[in-house]
Amino acid sequence: xxxxxxxxxxxxxxxxxxxxxxxxxxxxxxxxxxxxxxxxxxxxxxxxxxxxxxxxxxxxxxxxxxxxxxxxxxxxxxxxxxxxxxxxxxxxxxxxxxxxxxxxxxxxxxxxxxxxxxxxxxxxxxxxxxxxxxxxxxxxxxxxxxxxxxxxxxxxxxxxxxxxxxxxxxxxxxxxxxxxxxxxxxxxxxxxxxxxxxxxxxxxxxxxxxxxxxxxxxxxxxxxxxxxxxxxxxxxxxxxxxxxxxxxxxxxxxxxxxxxxxxxxxxxxxxxxxxxxxxxxxxxxxxxxxxxxxxxxxxxxxxxxxxxxxxxxxxxxxxxxxxxxxxxxxxxxxxxxxxxxxxxxxxxxxxxxxxxxxxxxxxxxxxxxxxxxxxxxxxxxxxxxxxxxxxxxxxxxxxxxxxxxxxxxxxxxxxxxxxxxxxxxxxxxxxxxxxxxxxxxxxxxxxxxxxxxxxxxxxxxxxxxxxxxxxxxxxxxxxxxxxxxxxxxxxxxxxxxxxxxxxxxxxxxxxxxxxxxxxxxxxxxxxxxxxxxxxxxxxxxxxxxxxxxxxxxxxxxxxxxxxxxxxxxxxxxxxxxxxxxxxxxxxxxxx
Amino acid sequence: xxxxxxxxxxxxxxxxxxxxxxxxxxxxxxxxxxxxxxxxxxxxxxxxxxxxxxxxxxxxxxxxxxxxxxxxxxxxxxxxxxxxxxxxxxxxxxxxxxxxxxxxxxxxxxxxxxxxxxxxxxxxxxxxxxxxxxxxxxxxxxxxxxxxxxxxxxxxxxxxxxxxxxxxxxxxxxxxxxxxxxxxxxxxxxxxxxxxxxxxxxxxx
Numbered sequence: 001x002x003x004x005x006x007x008x009x010x011x012x013x014x015x016x017x018x019x020x021x022x023x024x025x026x027x028x029x030x031x032x033x034x035x036x037x038x039x040x041x042x043x044x045x046x047x048x049x050x051x052x053x054x055x056x057x058x059x060x061x062x063x064x065x066x067x068x069x070x071x072x073x074x075x076x077x078x079x080x081x082x083x084x085x086x087x088x089x090x091x092x093x094x095x096x097x098x099x100x101x102x103x104x105x106x107x108x109x110x111x112x113x114x115x116x117x118x119x120x121x122x123x124x125x126x127x128x129x130x131x132x133x134x135x136x137x138x139x140x141x142x143x144x145x146x147x148x149x150x151x152x153x154x155x156x157x158x159x160x161x162x163x164x165x166x167x168x169x170x171x172x173x174x175x176x177x178x179x180x181x182x183x184x185x186x187x188x189x190x191x192x193x194x195x196x197x198x199x200x201x202x203x204x205x206x207x208x209x210x211x212x213x214x215x216x217x218x219x220x221x222x223x224x225x226x227x228x229x230x231x232x233x234x235x236x237x238x239x240x241x242x243x244x245x246x247x248x249x250x251x252x253x254x255x256x257x258x259x260x261x262x263x264x265x266x267x268x269x270x271x272x273x274x275x276x277x278x279x280x281x282x283x284x285x286x287x288x289x290x291x292x293x294x295x296x297x298x299x300x301x302x303x304x305x306x307x308x309x310x311x312x313x314x315x316x317x318x319x320x321x322x323x324x325x326x327x328x329x330x331x332x333x334x335x336x337x338x339x340x341x342x343x344x345x346x347x348x349x350x351x352x353x354x355x356x357x358x359x360x361x362x363x364x365x366x367x368x369x370x371x372x373x374x375x376x377x378x379x380x381x382x383x384x385x386x387x388x389x390x391x392x393x394x395x396x397x398x399x400x401x402x403x404x405x406x407x408x409x410x411x412x413x414x415x416x417x418x419x420x421x422x423x424x425x426x427x428x429x430x431x432x433x434x435x436x437x438x439x440x441x442x443x444x445x446x447x448x449x450x451x452x453x454x455x456x457x458x459x460x461x462x463x464x465x466x467x468x469x470x471x472x473x474x475x476x477x478x479x480x481x482x483x484x485x486x487x488x489x490x491x492x493x494x495x496x497x498x499x500x501x502x503x504x505x506x507x508x509x510x511x512x513x514x515x516x517x518x519x520x521x522x523x524x525x526x527x528x529x530x531x532x533x534x535x536x537x538x539x540x541x542x543x544x545x546x547x548x549x550x551x552x553x554x555x556x557x558x559x560x561x562x563x564x565x566x567x568x569x570x571x572x573x574x575x576x577x578x579x580x581x582x583x584x585x586x587x588x589x590x591x
Numbered sequence: 592x593x594x595x596x597x598x599x600x601x602x603x604x605x606x607x608x609x610x611x612x613x614x615x616x617x618x619x620x621x622x623x624x625x626x627x628x629x630x631x632x633x634x635x636x637x638x639x640x641x642x643x644x645x646x647x648x649x650x651x652x653x654x655x656x657x658x659x660x661x662x663x664x665x666x667x668x669x670x671x672x673x674x675x676x677x678x679x680x681x682x683x684x685x686x687x688x689x690x691x692x693x694x695x696x697x698x699x700x701x702x703x704x705x706x707x708x709x710x711x712x713x714x715x716x717x718x719x720x721x722x723x724x725x726x727x728x729x730x731x732x733x734x735x736x737x738x739x740x741x742x743x744x745x746x747x748x749x750x751x752x753x754x755x756x757x758x759x760x761x762x763x764x765x766x767x768x769x770x771x772x773x774x775x776x777x778x779x780x781x782x783x784x785x786x787x788x789x790x791x792x793x794x795x796x
Binding site: 144145148152153156173205207208287291295306314315316317318319320321329330331333334336337338370377378379380381382383569570579580581582583585586587590591 | 597614639642688695
């Protein structure tokens with residue numbers, strides 16, 4: 001492109017893979033756009049996901065001279081999900097970039113997703129020049145207004161002299177305390193304007209003080225309650241992973257011999273192979289986890305917001321339990337479930353505080369045995385007929401068996417996501433990358449890209465549904481272009497399966513707009529994108545196809561044709577009693 | 592039907608807890624559920640004086656369904672800080688949740704609920720027909736108010752005071768032909784020497 005001619009670099013441009021050297025000379029800020037990019041560099045950013053466009057062009061132009069790698073996504077929603085997944089696996093804020101107007105609104109779903117799951121992410125959006133703001137200019141939208149409820153904080157960076165500081169602060173805030181998304185809206189004139197204000201290191205604003213350690217008096221009281229518990233249980237949430245407290249939680253649970261239940265975002269915070277693990281609780285949780293959470297008398301919730309998919313109806317949620325709530329966000333205390341012992345602080349440090357106060361494991365052997373019995377009584381199981389169509393659970397289980405131990409799983413949203421929860425065995429933090437809170441169909445394809453680039457040495461497998469895949473499959477072009485070794489498994493039932501399951505369960509089988517009369521052949525579609533495509537229909541091909549797809553060095557798509565009638569069980573109906581989970585459609589009907 | 596029927600004891604055969612929680616997630620005596628009655632709370636918040644803060648706060652109250660009675664905002668002695676006074680009507684857990692959600696907003700520096708004895712003042716401007724100016728002035732004085740504008744057609748009086756006082760004044764003015772009324776929300780301060788936050792000037796004396 002002729003643009004290159006305008007970059008009158010005094011020095012010859014370094015070759016692409018030799019960019020390290022250039023980073024040693026500290027660049028001087030000359031424009032607002034450079035201030036934004038250098039602020040990201042100062043924060044340690046080395047990758048951004050985005051889509052070009054008119055109002056963000058000055059910022060992209062500054063990226064031209066930067067060491068930050070930019071991954072051009074097919075759609076801004078893909079950029080947001082990729083940045084979100086990058087943030088989940090790396091622990092550092094992922095960066096998403098988009099232009100004004102539709103670019104910004106296309107980011108919105110991904111930002112809301114990051115907000116619901118407390119994923120660290122910073123979005124930079126272009127904006128029309130400040131003179132035009134408010135005039136309904138071309139590609140103008142009130143990005144700050146639209147994203148206000150779904151960001152931790154957002155900024156209208158209209159002053160080139162403070163633009164860099166806004167980006168620094170936004171980055172710091174996304175990463176600090178309870179993580180989450182932030183956004184900086186960059187009007188084109190401010191990006192282009194000259195400034196010589198150099199970037200500052202990222203710091204949170206002086207009004208932001210996340211709690212670190214909990215009140216000792218409450219810690220003592222909580223420890224006493226836990227010590228005296230007859231039926232103790234730990235509920236390990238996503239905050240355990242975000243707060244890097246998995247090791248502490250494991251040590252704590254084992255030392256005091258307390259059964260551990262996880263939330264969905266908490267998958268991997270405690271190894272499911274451990275004898276103390278009861279698995280995931282909630283709508284499609286295990287029988288053992290749901291019975292333990294319902295019948296415990298002291299519940300230690302760590303880094304969890306007691307979401308409704310976890311609690312079911314609050315009237316029947318852990319109704320005998322005193323709740324010890326370890327949480328970094330004060331607003332989560334008593335929001336959904338009353339905390340008898342609110343312990344505000346960093347999960348790792350509060351667990352240390354509790355550990356200091358406790359002496360022995362609670363005397364609860366009968367309860368431990370009961371939990372063990374439940375685990376045996378309620379295995380996650382499925383019928384394995386000899387005849388096709390394939391059971392989706394079998395495909396997930398076989399993949400888990402053949403995959404690396406530390407493989408990362410990403411998903412779309414729906415039945416396949418629940419089977420990926422249930423039939424994969426999670427043992428390490430940051431191996432479960434999903435849209436837990438917002439439930440965004442289409443999260444699968446782009447999240448795999450972000451996860452792979454955030455953890456390039458790890459195996460990445462995505463379980464997707466045919467419906468979810470159809471929503472963001474254009475991002476497969478990015479996986480091919482970037483030559484990313486990802487295995488996509490579409491559990492294809494030619495339907496929006498979870499809706500179909502609910503229609504059968506709660507709408508008298510009136511299957512309105514849930515079944516696809518026709519869908520593409522995904523293996524062929526994958527090939528046309530330049531990926532490898534496989535069609536999987538038979539039981540005796542499963543291992544072989546998984547092996548071939550894993551061995552293929554690049555993106556592979558397995559179109560697994562599964563039993564379209566298969567449902568996800570156990571199931572607690574929305575707002576229902578966790579302890580009364582249904583094991584079959586008949587039981588569901590009777591609830 | 593091939594769709595999964597899983598093994599294990601049926602719902603009615605399982606261990607059952609005895610307790611129950613109310614809709615606020617608080618454990619209750621299943622025999623006697625106590626419900627929280629809504630109460631009026633006055634929240635005073637110091638916020639950074641920057642664009643968008645008012646929208647952020649009002650958006651928060653609306654999307655979290657906090658029942659807002661009034662909201663006022665104005666400058667403080669510190670140019671960088673504004674004070675908001677927000678009156679809400681919520682059951683106890685809602686009051687606490689509103690305070691915490693408000694404090695969570697980044698531009699919010701400090702939030703306090705004022706004591707019920709706190710000084711609360713509202714302002715009303717009442718425009719009535721101008722045919723009985725002396726009577727209007729007399730009623731205004733009864734409520735400590737004053738006529739602030741008079742023409743041949745209309746008299747406008749100003750009343751400040753508690754919500755109750757202004758309600759009463761407006762009722763009294765209904766004997767005249769009321770043309771238009773405007774009222775503000777409450778501005779409120781704690782009684783005595785108590786002040787909020789290190790950021791308000793001369794707070795530690």
